[in-house]
Amino acid sequence: MSKSDRQTEGQLSERPLAELIREIIDAGLSGAIRLSNDPAKVVVYFDKGNLLFATSNVRAHRLREVFKRNANSAAHVDELSSNLSDEELAAALLENGTITPAVLQQTRSAQVADVLRLALLWTAGEWSFDKRVRVEGDFPPAIEINQLLLESARQLPLQFIKSRVGVGAVNYSPGEIEDLSLSPTEAKTLARIRAAKDDASLADLATRHLREQDLLRAVYALCLGGVLRPDDQQTILTEAPRTRGAAKEVKAATPAVAPRDPNAEANELFTRLNTATTHYEVLDVGALDEMAEIKKAYHELARRFHPDRYHQSELRSKLESAFARIGRAYEILSDEKLRRDYDKSLATAKDKTKATEPAPTAAKKETPAAPAGPKQPEANRAETSFKRGTEALERGQHEDAIRFLAEAATLEPRVARYRAYYGTALMRNPSLRRTAETELQAALKLEPDNASFHLMLAELYQRIGLRKRAEHEALRALSADPANKSARELLSSLASK
Numbered sequence: 001m002s003k004s005d006r007q008t009e010g011q012l013s014e015r016p017l018a019e020l021i022r023e024i025i026d027a028g029l030s031g032a033i034r035l036s037n038d039p040a041k042v043v044v045y046f047d048k049g050n051l052l053f054a055t056s057n058v059r060a061h062r063l064r065e066v067f068k069r070n071a072n073s074a075a076h077v078d079e080l081s082s083n084l085s086d087e088e089l090a091a092a093l094l095e096n097g098t099i100t101p102a103v104l105q106q107t108r109s110a111q112v113a114d115v116l117r118l119a120l121l122w123t124a125g126e127w128s129f130d131k132r133v134r135v136e137g138d139f140p141p142a143i144e145i146n147q148l149l150l151e152s153a154r155q156l157p158l159q160f161i162k163s164r165v166g167v168g169a170v171n172y173s174p175g176e177i178e179d180l181s182l183s184p185t186e187a188k189t190l191a192r193i194r195a196a197k198d199d200a201s202l203a204d205l206a207t208r209h210l211r212e213q214d215l216l217r218a219v220y221a222l223c224l225g226g227v228l229r230p231d232d233q234q235t236i237l238t239e240a241p242r243t244r245g246a247a248k249e250v251k252a253a254t255p256a257v258a259p260r261d262p263n264a265e266a267n268e269l270f271t272r273l274n275t276a277t278t279h280y281e282v283l284d285v286g287a288l289d290e291m292a293e294i295k296k297a298y299h300e301l302a303r304r305f306h307p308d309r310y311h312q313s314e315l316r317s318k319l320e321s322a323f324a325r326i327g328r329a330y331e332i333l334s335d336e337k338l339r340r341d342y343d344k345s346l347a348t349a350k351d352k353t354k355a356t357e358p359a360p361t362a363a364k365k366e367t368p369a370a371p372a373g374p375k376q377p378e379a380n381r382a383e384t385s386f387k388r389g390t391e392a393l394e395r396g397q398h399e400d401a402i403r404f405l406a407e408a409a410t411l412e413p414r415v416a417r418y419r420a421y422y423g424t425a426l427m428r429n430p431s432l433r434r435t436a437e438t439e440l441q442a443a444l445k446l447e448p449d450n451a452s453f454h455l456m457l458a459e460l461y462q463r464i465g466l467r468k469r470a471e472h473e474a475l476r477a478l479s480a481d482p483a484n485k486s487a488r489e490l491l492s493s494l495a496s497k
Helices: 017-027 063-068 071-078 086-095 101-119 145-153 158-164 184-195 212-224 244-253 262-275 279-283 291-305 316-333 336-356 377-394 398-411 416-426 430-446 451-463 467-480 485-495
Strands: 009-011 031-037 040-047 050-056 126-130 171-174 228-230
Touching: 017 031, 017 040, 017 050, 017 126, 017 145, 017 212, 040 101, 050 101, 063 071, 063 086, 063 101, 071 086, 086 101, 101 145, 101 262, 101 398, 145 212, 158 212, 171 184, 171 212, 184 212, 212 228, 262 279, 262 291, 262 316, 279 291, 279 316, 291 316, 316 336, 336 467, 377 398, 377 416, 398 416, 416 430, 416 451, 430 451, 451 467, 451 485, 467 485
Parallel strands: none
Antiparallel strands: 009 126, 031 040, 031 126, 040 050, 171 228
């Protein structure tokens, strides 16, 4: 019996999902991975190394819940029967004109990404891989799976990573995947390997300026993302150990992914711009992004959607209008002074909106109690993960805290305190602070008058040197809770600098 026939199942503690996906992509395999981490179940489908779809039994991953997290479609979804399947719900929303096919594709991509973000953090449970499984259907656009694999390593426990790095491999060499967003440590590690005349070992990569734990995490992340290739890595789904030469042969034999329809991509751009309310959203960047990221985003949009590329398309006139908006956004955000003034105008607009809202009551300051009645399995699991995460945070075990709180926030994304504490855990890692800001802002969107959440965001802005924003959030915390001693202390500290 061949190895591929024998080793079709195992434990995630010995072979996590990210490594399984990496092997499937590199070897161009087809089939389905089934994961079980009771009570959660996940299935991920592949065709010739391409990830097609992922689904789970977690309520937060249902298409209905994904749509409800989008303010533009939440009300329409609530009007439809809760008994509809994902396919029936999608058909109903398309039929009544609530969404367009492009929006449905984007939402399904987000659904798949949410499933994977949860499962990629599992270090316990079981898996099985069946090469015989084939699926048919209209699948969402390809997600950035290599980036997701790389990012998962940033949140896994260090002890787990130590058990994975170096297993079956001694030396590392550059892989064929390059266009990923790397942290400074990952970029430094990759640069040292590229500078080596031959393959580099962990000993070759170690420097007095880089902690061992940071190096191990960076190497593991780069391997998962396909940026690094470990020689003689152990395989479990394929017949023979992977070597650099063999991997190239497999890759050459794998059919290329068909190019996407440019008109469909343009329509997706129009859909996104229709919901964009700020220059940051127009360029699809974060408010904390560095200038290099803003320039990169603009040049990528110019490369893909400049009207001159569509000179024979009926979409040219719409693209000219869209690109004028993109150009204006870049003009503002690429100039430091104009960007500062624009950020101030955004803050002023938020303050005016706040002033027109009813004054917060004492009851609003507290997180609403969960409704009475038995909890669903996902809610039980989310609460358990949240408790373990906050306990780890109190003990200073930030990696464990991130893992547990990420699971809680993924399972129950509409529970504000899960999102807020997840953001607080992330802010300790400089490479994750953009995600931390996103999570804290999501919590405040759910509970805009929660003084504790405003204070958490103020502390994040203080860490990254945005003093004015930190003061603004501390003042909002005091507005919601005038007796908040921590907010007053933070304001006093900021004023003394």
